[in-house]
Amino acid sequence: MGNRRQPTDLLLAVVFYVVTGLGVTVGPAATTRSIDLWPTSTRCAPAPRPRADLTDVSPGQHVGEKLVQVGRETSARGRASREGIAVTGDGEQLLGGSLSASQLSSLEDLPALVAEYGRSAGFSQTMVYVADLQQQVLVPLTGQRDVFGEPLEPIRIDATTAGRAFRNMEIVEARHVLDPAAPETAPTSPAGDGPQRLWVPLLSDTERVGVLGVTVAQGSESVGLLAGRLASLISLLVISKRPHSDSYARLVRARPMTLSAEVLWNLLPPRAFADDDVVVSAALEPAYEVGGDAYDYAIDSGTLRVSIFDAMGHDTAAGLTATIAMGAGRTSRRQGKDLPATSEAIDAAIDEQFIDRFATGVLADLDLRTGWLSWVNRGHHPPLVIRKSQQVATLDSVPDPPMGICLSLSTGLLRYQLEPGDRLLFYTDGVIEAESPDGQPFGLERFIDFIVRHEADGTSAPETLRRLIHSILQHQHGRLQDDATVLMVEWRTGRQQQLVLGKTRVPGP
Numbered sequence: 001m002g003n004r005r006q007p008t009d010l011l012l013a014v015v016f017y018v019v020t021g022l023g024v025t026v027g028p029a030a031t032t033r034s035i036d037l038w039p040t041s042t043r044c045a046p047a048p049r050p051r052a053d054l055t056d057v058s059p060g061q062h063v064g065e066k067l068v069q070v071g072r073e074t075s076a077r078g079r080a081s082r083e084g085i086a087v088t089g090d091g092e093q094l095l096g097g098s099l100s101a102s103q104l105s106s107l108e109d110l111p112a113l114v115a116e117y118g119r120s121a122g123f124s125q126t127m128v129y130v131a132d133l134q135q136q137v138l139v140p141l142t143g144q145r146d147v148f149g150e151p152l153e154p155i156r157i158d159a160t161t162a163g164r165a166f167r168n169m170e171i172v173e174a175r176h177v178l179d180p181a182a183p184e185t186a187p188t189s190p191a192g193d194g195p196q197r198l199w200v201p202l203l204s205d206t207e208r209v210g211v212l213g214v215t216v217a218q219g220s221e222s223v224g225l226l227a228g229r230l231a232s233l234i235s236l237l238v239i240s241k242r243p244h245s246d247s248y249a250r251l252v253r254a255r256p257m258t259l260s261a262e263v264l265w266n267l268l269p270p271r272a273f274a275d276d277d278v279v280v281s282a283a284l285e286p287a288y289e290v291g292g293d294a295y296d297y298a299i300d301s302g303t304l305r306v307s308i309f310d311a312m313g314h315d316t317a318a319g320l321t322a323t324i325a326m327g328a329g330r331t332s333r334r335q336g337k338d339l340p341a342t343s344e345a346i347d348a349a350i351d352e353q354f355i356d357r358f359a360t361g362v363l364a365d366l367d368l369r370t371g372w373l374s375w376v377n378r379g380h381h382p383p384l385v386i387r388k389s390q391q392v393a394t395l396d397s398v399p400d401p402p403m404g405i406c407l408s409l410s411t412g413l414l415r416y417q418l419e420p421g422d423r424l425l426f427y428t429d430g431v432i433e434a435e436s437p438d439g440q441p442f443g444l445e446r447f448i449d450f451i452v453r454h455e456a457d458g459t460s461a462p463e464t465l466r467r468l469i470h471s472i473l474q475h476q477h478g479r480l481q482d483d484a485t486v487l488m489v490e491w492r493t494g495r496q497q498q499l500v501l502g503k504t505r506v507p508g509p
Helices: 002-020 063-082 090-102 107-119 161-168 221-244 246-251 259-265 316-334 339-353 444-456 461-475
Strands: 124-131 137-140 172-175 196-204 207-216 272-274 278-285 293-300 303-311 359-367 372-378 384-387 390-394 414-417 423-427 484-491
Touching: 090 107, 107 124, 107 221, 107 246, 124 196, 124 221, 137 161, 137 207, 161 172, 161 196, 161 207, 161 461, 196 221, 207 221, 207 272, 221 246, 259 316, 278 293, 278 303, 278 461, 293 316, 293 484, 303 316, 303 423, 303 484, 316 339, 316 359, 339 359, 339 372, 359 423, 384 444, 390 444, 423 444, 444 461, 461 484
Parallel strands: none
Antiparallel strands: 124 137, 124 207, 172 196, 196 207, 272 278, 278 484, 293 303, 303 359, 359 372, 372 414, 384 390, 384 423, 423 484
16 A cells, blocks of 8 residues: 555655745755745735755655655645644645545535635635636636625636636736626736735646636735646646536536537547647637537657548538547557558548548648658648748648548658748638628638737737637627638747746736
8 A cells, every 4th residue: 555655645745846836955055945925914924834855865865755755744734734733834735735635526626625725825715717618708617606605607708807817828917806707997906905816827738728716915926826836736636527527518518519529529639739849729610519520639759740630511420430530540640650551541441431421631740850741631621831920831732532432542641841930720611611691701811811910919829719710600600501620730939938827927016
C-alpha cells in the first residue's frame, strides 16, 4: 500500500508548490518566493505561511523526496482541517484540503469544495461557470446561489465582464456588483476602492473550459496570482470529472443532440492546442445536429498530423462514415503508414461498411522543425495559406477521388514550404456555401477577410473561430443548411502566449 501511494504524494507535493506559491529553499544561496495576500490590510492578513526549507535535506536524500515529505504533511493538515483541527496558512488549506476532498467527490460537489477552500484563501462568493457546447453562454455548475439565495443564471459570453475573461483568456478585475451577469459597460473602481470581483478563465492547457468568479477585499497582483492558481486547479478537476458526468453533459447543452452528434463529439480532440511551435484551433457547427463533418489532429515526435473530413449526407449514416474515417485514419497513422497509404486505408474501411457512401477530406503532416507541409487531397476544398494578413496561396491541385469508392490515387503526396508566422486554413463547404435567407452565400472572400481582420486585431485563434462560426450562424439566421467546420494551424506565430494565463495577464494596483 505504501508504494502505491507514492505517485499521489508526489503529485500532491508538486501541485502544492505550483498552486500556492510555496517558497522553496535549496541550499544556503537559494532564493525564496511567496504570495503576500492583503498587503495593505492587517485585519485580513493570514498567518505566516511555512516554507519548504530544503537546506535540511539529509545526505543522500533527493530534493523530490523532501517535496514528497512536504506533500504528505500538507495532506495530513488538510485531513486535520476537515476533522476540526486548526490549520494555518491559506495555501495549505486551499490545496491540501481541496485535493484530498476532491478524490472522492463528484462534479456536483465541486462548487461547495471551491467555496470552502476559497474562503481559507480570503475569497468570498466563489462562482464556477463552464462554457456551453456552442460557446455562447457561461453556465453555472449546479447547486450555486447568489447573495439572495437564488440559483445563479447563465451569463452571455459576449458583452459581459465575465465573458471577457473567457474571450481574452485573462483575469478581469471589476467593481463588485451583485449581478454576476453585469455587462462590460458596468463602471469599474480603482484597485483598493472597496471589494473587487475577479473573473478568472478556466483553462485546461489551452482549452477554454469556463470562468471562476471570486470577490476579494482588494485586488492586487498577488491576489490575482493566487486566484489564477485556484482556477488552474478547478480546471483540472472539471476536466478529470466531466467524462463520466451526465449532469455535466446536460448542463452544457441547450437542446437534445442527435445520435451522430453524440458519437462525433466524444471522438473529437479539444478545440484548441498549443505548444512552442504551433497553435491548432477548430470549430464545428451545427453542434447538436452535426452529420458528416469531423476533424482530427495529433502531435507525433515533432510532426503535427491533421485531417478534416466531410462525409456525404446529413443523417446518422453520414456521422458513422465520418467516425469510420477518423478511426481508420488514427489506426493507420499509429501503425506508421504514410499519408497516401492512410487515405487508402480510410477508402477501404468506408467501402467495406457502406454501399454508395463516401467522404472527402485532406490529410496533412506539418514538420514543426522545418515548416514543410505534406498532404493528400481526397476530393476536398484546398487548404489556404495566410501570411502577414493576406492570403498568399491556395494549395490547389488535381484532387484524388473521395474515400469510399475505391478508385486509385493519381496525384498523391503534395508539399509546400511554410514560413514562420503562416496560418493554414482547412474548411468544409458549409463555411463558404452557407446562404442567407435571400440566397447570398457567405463566400470564400468573406471567410478569408474575417480571419485576416481578427488576426490584425490581435484576437487569438480560438476566439477568432468562435466568432467566425457565430457570424456564419447569424448569416443563416441561426439554422445551417450544411455542416460547417474550420481547422486553423498557426506555425511559429509567437502568439501562443495568448492562450495561457501568464504572469503579465493578472490585475495589479
